[in-house]
Amino acid sequence: MINNEHAVKRIAQMQEAIGSVKDILKMPKKSVCKDNIKYGALERFLQVAIENALHVGNFVIASRGLRKPEKYEDIMSILIDNKVVPKKFAKDTSVMAPVRNSLVYDLETYEREETFDIAKKNLARTLHELSKVLEKSI
Numbered sequence: 001m002i003n004n005e006h007a008v009k010r011i012a013q014m015q016e017a018i019g020s021v022k023d024i025l026k027m028p029k030k031s032v033c034k035d036n037i038k039y040g041a042l043e044r045f046l047q048v049a050i051e052n053a054l055h056v057g058n059f060v061i062a063s064r065g066l067r068k069p070e071k072y073e074d075i076m077s078i079l080i081d082n083k084v085v086p087k088k089f090a091k092d093t094s095v096m097a098p099v100r101n102s103l104v105y106d107l108e109t110y111e112r113e114e115t116f117d118i119a120k121k122n123l124a125r126t127l128h129e130l131s132k133v134l135e136k137s138i
Contacts, residue, residue: 007059007138014052018127020045025120033112049127050100056134072097092126
């Protein structure tokens with residue numbers, strides 16, 4: 001059984017984490033990247049936001065009976081292919097699963113500055129917009 005209330009909570013967690021990422025990104029890059037606490041907070045909030053986006057995306061897929069994703073990378077493309085998420089998100093959401101995987105499994109995939117730049121360039125804005133699209137889809 002699909003629990004809509006659970007998805008709503010995940011959206012709220014996602015939006016809260018995105019707000020924290022945005023707050024951290026207002027700080028100078030050097031300040032964040034050289035400080036273990038600030039950088040650790042950036043990584044954790046990014047991970048929480050991305051994982052919640054993927055979780056809610058998976059919820060939408062299941063609730064609509066769409067093709068089951070084989071891996072995290074498939075979730076956004078399934079939602080885009082089925083017009084749940086606008087195609088304009090294709091490029092920016094393609095980095096979500098790899099960034100999430102590096103944050104969880106291999107913290108050395110990206111240098112600190114690169115993670116900061118990815119978050120600042122597109123991920124924070126994309127996650128914010130995506131949270132609104134997913135919220136409307138549940």
